[in-house]
Amino acid sequence: MFVDAWQMTSSFDGFQQLPPELRLKIWEDSLPGARTIHLVKELVDESPRFGRRKSQCTSTIPCPKTLVSMLHVCAESRAVVLKRYKALFSPRSHADPSFSLHYFDPSMDGIFVDDIWPWVRGGNSRPAALYQTRRLSISCNAWWSMWRRDTWRSSLMGEGGLLKFKHLEELNIVFRILTDHERERIMQxxxxxxxxxxxxxxxxxxxxxxDFPTSSVDIHVEPIIAKLKSMEAKNPGWKVPKVKLIAWATLPEA
Structure with missing residues (x-):
């Protein structure tokens, strides 16, 4: 059941007279389902007058309006949200004010990143609660780069970065594949x-x-699992996540 939190409380005068356990059940049923949040690097105008631009980490989708509403309807609904959801970004985004309130559920929502930039030089827009996610997806190029540049231990680089994901249950390596409609366009x-x-x-x-996999990228599941098991042996508090290779394909433009 999906309920618009603001509309429900403003149109149903007897809502506050309902038993507390029923109100909590309604609030919980109002929460959105699982999502995959794609984090990207975005260029924004820092000083349009002088043509200066800076990069920031942002999401390709805004925070669900239901969450934003529930954070402001009342203390009861806000408590329900904050019990499960963590703030993903702390600063205000130039693109959408809602990004400053972008919350995600680490137990359900997945994080997808196709560039290691958000962790290396994300600045003030670096995702704060990112390492609590249980489902992480990384493009094959970013994964390859992580292990080739395992020198910055405080960032998402190789073993030093993955060990920060204490609750990771699923790790997806994403490859982009060439579709038939793209091949036809290229051959023209x-x-x-x-x-x-x-x-x-x-x-x-x-x-x-x-991006499509670069020519130097050569990734197979077996070596990845072997590397993760080696990490687990050296770090007893860290568990090997389930590893999958996932194909990314674009749909034809309408």
Whole structure:
């Protein structure tokens, strides 16, 4: 059951007279379902007059309006939200004021990142509660880069970064694949057959697309699991998550 929190309390005069356990059940049923939150690097105008821009970490989707409403309806609804949800971002985003109130449920919501930038140089917009997630998805290029640059131990780099995810249950490595409609579009281009992965990513890019695997990327499940088991052996408090390879494909434009 999905309930609009603000509409319910404003249109139902007898809501406050309901038994407390029933009100709590209604609030809990109003919460959104599981989501996958895609974090990206976004350029924003820091000083439009002088043409200066800066990067910040942001989500491709805003915080659900239901959560924002429940945080402000009353103390009871706010307590229900904060019991399960954690603040993902602390600063206000230039793109959407709701991002400053972007909350996620670490037990249900997954985090997807196709660039290690949000953790390395996310600045004040670095996701604060990120490491509490149980379901993490990383693009194959970002995963490959993590292990090739395992030198910045305080960031999401190799073993030093993954150990921060104390509750991780599922790790997904995401590959972008070339679809038939994309292949047809490429072959209409004179030099389409000579395009490499980086050229394809640029030529076919749409907002929030991930890049095709670079030519140096070579990822298989077995070596990943072996590496994770080695980490578990050295760090008793850390458990090996379930590992999956997932294909990413774009739909034809309408």
């Amino acid at each position: 281009y004179k030099f389409g057959q000579y395009m490499g992965p980086s050229d394809l990513s640029t030529f076919l890019r749409r907002p929030h697309d991930i």
